[in-house]
Amino acid sequence: MNVSQLEISSSHPLALPVGVTLDRYIMHRQTAFPYATGDLSQLLRDIALAGKIIHREVNRAGLIDLTGGMGVQNVQGESQQKLDMIANIRFCRALKNGGEACAIISEEDEDIIFTGNNNGKYVVAIDPLDGSSNIDVNVSIGTIFSIYRRVTPIGSEPTMADFLQGGRRQVAAGYILYGSSTIMVYTTGHSANGFTYDASLGEFILSHPDIHSPVDGQIYSCNDGNLDSYEQGVRDYLTNCRSRQFTARYIGSLVGDFHRNLLKGGIYMYPPTKKNRDGKLRLLYEAFPLAFLAEKAGCLASTGHQAVLDVKPTSLHQRVPLYIGSPIMVENLIGMLG
16 A cells, blocks of 8 residues: 555644744744844854754764763863864854854853954853763763843954843853754743754754743752752752652753753752852853743742842853752742751
8 A cells, every 4th residue: 555545644644744944933933033133043043053063973973983081171170072072163163154143152161252253243152062971871962052132332342241141131042952862942032942853854843832841840850979968958858859759860961851851840950069169050051041941931940049040140150059940849949948
């Protein structure tokens, strides 16, 4: 029996439409973007393009010797992986060539990266490859990005002021998760939407429209090995989770843990410890973008004492504690911190 002989119902896989591509979605939604001139749309396309390239590199990393460390440390004092450097180069190159970003900050670079596009209207903060220590064992990793409209005059050289505007001044933010499939989730301040990469088409296809996270959940994600270093309120919360037989899930890749909890309901926690009293996650290119997206999907993001988006940034690599996820779970934790 050939396809023409089949009576295809609307639920049959052969009857399903290809779907809405990321490019088409961006084009249709452009009028909803702040300052809609096409520049932000192009910037999102540039990020998606770099994401496709990293998808390719991640999927063949073991075949062309891209796993393992570089033998050096980045500005954070963390061991750099080969793919860390490749991802940083790919994203920076895509953003420079796109022409919409006038400057970039990256986890892998100490200072501002000037693109030479001083007429660009936007700056980008990015963690090119979050969770890179998991590369060698084939565990999910990701990219996190944040976009601001610059505050310095167009045509001039960007400054720190462009990046230290505060989390609520973001015009777009999101992440790309490289896992069993590659998915890009982003928001421009209205709703959060997810696009899954179809390698056979070379396109991101809308797969998770208008994401709304569950208001409560039963998953908690944290590094249990640091338990004795957590403040008492966090330990009390974890004890409560265990007494209620909640599920512990911790990959060690922020994007992977956040994505799972966003869709299924849960809380991700990276509290301050005796060793890292300000927390370990970076404010500008990890906490801010995920908090901005989380709030658009109905989640909460807190330092334990204030909303993450209300934290005043003071430096490019500033660190901050992070509790993010289903609002009821986050509120319950905050209540125990006093």
